[in-house]
Amino acid sequence: MFSLTLFIPTLTLTVALSLPLLVLPVLKERQQQHGLRHGDYQRYHGYCSRRLRRLRETLRMPQGDRRHFKKKDVTVVEIDSEKGDSRYLEIPLTLTER
Numbered sequence: 760m761f762s763l764t765l766f767i768p769t770l771t772l773t774v775a776l777s778l779p780l781l782v783l784p785v786l787k788e789r790q791q792q793h794g795l796r797h798g799d800y801q802r803y804h805g806y807c808s809r810r811l812r813r814l815r816e817t818l819r820m821p822q823g824d825r826r827h828f829k830k831k832d833v834t835v836v837e838i839d840s841e842k843g844d845s846r847y848l849e850i851p852l853t854l855t856e857r
Contacts, residue, residue, distance in 0.1 A: 785849075786856065807857035814850055 794802030815821060823829040833850050 782852065786852070789856075804857055807853050811850065811853050811857065814846055814853065818844070818846055818850075820850075 789806070790796070790803065793806040794800070820831055820833075822831055833847050
């Protein structure tokens with residue numbers, strides 16, 4: 760169990776979550792397998808972008824349609840809902856790594 764703190768310009772939320780996500784082992788494994796072992800930051804950036812797209816597709820959180828961009832951030836509602844999944848936590852994690 761860990762807590763998640765979201766900083767919104769006018770609001771700060773801290774939520775206790777029981778979703779499992781081991782951050783450091785996941786990041787190190789991804790970095791080693793996708794380019795950072797050789798210092799290839801462009802390859803890793805491409806991997807993170809593709810990973811974000813796949814995560815958003817599987818979680819049905821599109822950023823808009825083909826022509827119009829509508830930014831969607833992960834909120835506490837998605838994380839704390841009945842269908843709460845640890846993949847929702849991977850989206851901000853992958854965004855920071857990209």
